[in-house]
Amino acid sequence: MFSLCCFRLSLFALSLSLFLSLSVPARACTGLRVIAEDGSVAFARSLEFGSPTKSDIMIAPRGMAWSATAPDGKEGLKWKSKYAFMGPDAFGQASPLEGMNEKGLYAAGFWMPAGESEFPKIAKEDYGRAVSQMDLGTWLLCNCATIDEVRKLVPALKLAGAKVPSLNMYTLVHWYVMDATGKAVVIESMGGKVAVTDNPVGVFTNAPSFGWHLENLRNYVSLRPDNAQPFKLGDYTVKPLGEGSGLLGLPGDQTPPSRFVRAAFYANTALKPADADGAVNLGMNLIANFTIPRGLSRGAGPNNRPEYDYTQWTTVYDLSRKELYFRTYENQDYSRVRLSAVPLDGDKPVFIPMWGVKPAYKDVSAQAKPQ
Structure with a gap:
């Protein structure tokens, strides 16, 4: 039986710590929900980072053995996956950044900077129930089918912060979780207390806390979404400057609060599609508004070397049909993975290339003809 044993996430944390020490952390991820008229649900997400994640699509079968990391690098909770799932990995580690399982549950971590999150103190006698912040998404995908189960099972966990040695800090995230009905929650650890909160708008970004984002709306x-009407100022009639005047003032910068506001309005005011095909298509169109090309968001790495936070890949999940669509910065053509068409039982994961795949542009030159 293949097992991602107790040192799996220690190795992951170590590689991530090295990666973060050489790059700008991902602070620009955006996710949004689409619900069709027939109840079909899709979720679209962009992943931004300052250096290459070199992600591939990881497919983890049901029955696979996992082990979490407790504080101080000790061994935490062990389990075998009840459900198979798929999603992008990163840094060559068999651990997903997000994913969807065979029941249509989606879970993803979104970066939170230092000072925003604080994890509970875990007693040594509870290390056997500890799940680090880097393990939680995997544990959810392995064990939960619905948001009701998430609410029931998460309080029994001991959510722990795993320290990144090279940075002398914790890698901080908060989580968006949604099931196939579209019901969504946010999981955050603030002030040493873990909270599971309903997400009524179905969108998510980064810092600050989710409650702050809702209040900011x-x-x-x-x-x-409706165009503004002309109005009188004294004897002068002020007329709108064309289409979109009802959203005049919508923030357009790349900060998490501005992206949250934009995503909330886009996802909740766009016309509802009819079915799952329409939900996927709308998700693709909506998330395209949040793409960040290299160079628009700049930072400095070691030796003051320029670093660029950019959209490395975009995913759209069809939670109703259990399908994943993805594209990368280098390949803007969407590819599809059907969970029903890949191995769902076994003792080790399989992978589908995602990184470094060049686009195969369809040549339609031969279709030229008179109308």
């Missing part, structure tokens, strides 16, 4: 209470 009050600053945009006047925004509407």
Whole structure:
């Protein structure tokens, strides 16, 4: 039986610590939900990072053995996966950054900077129930089918912070979790307490906390998808400057609060598609608004070397049909993976190339003809 044993996530944390020490952390991830008229659900997400994640699609079968990391690099909770799942890995490690399981549950971590998250103190006698912040998404995908199960099972875990040695800090995340009905929650560890909170708008970004983002929507209470009407200022009639005037003032920068506001309005005001095909298509169109080309978000790495936070890949999950669509920065053509068409039983994961795949542009030159 293949097992990602107790040192698996220690190795992951070590490789991640080296990666983060050489790059700008991912602070620009955006996710949004689409629900069709027939109840079909899709979720689209962009992943930004300052250096290559070299992700591939990882397919983890049911029955696979896993082990979590407790504080101080000790061994944490062990389990075998109840459900198979798929999603992108990173840094050559068999550990997903996000994913969807065979029941249509989606789970993803979104970066939170230092100072935003604080994990509970875990007693040594509870290390056997400890799940580090780097393990939680995997544990959810392995064990939960619905949001009701997430709410029931998460409080029994001992959520722990795993320290990154080279940075002398914790890699901090908060989580978006959604099931095939579209019901969504956010899991955050703030002030040493873990909270599972309903997500009524179905979108997610990074810092600050989710409650802050919801409260911030009050600053945009006047925004509407409908065009503004002309109005009088004294004897002068002020007319809108064309289409989209109802959303005048919608923030357009790349900060997490601005992206959250934009995603909330886009995802919840776009016309509802009819079915799953329409939900996937709308998800693709909506998430395209959040792509960040290299060079638009800049930072400095070691020796003041320029680093660029950019959209390395984009995913769209069809939670109803258990399908995943993905594209990368180098290949803008979407590819599809059907969970029903890959191995779902076994003792080790399989992988589908995602990184470094060049686009195969369809040549339609021969179709030229008179109308």
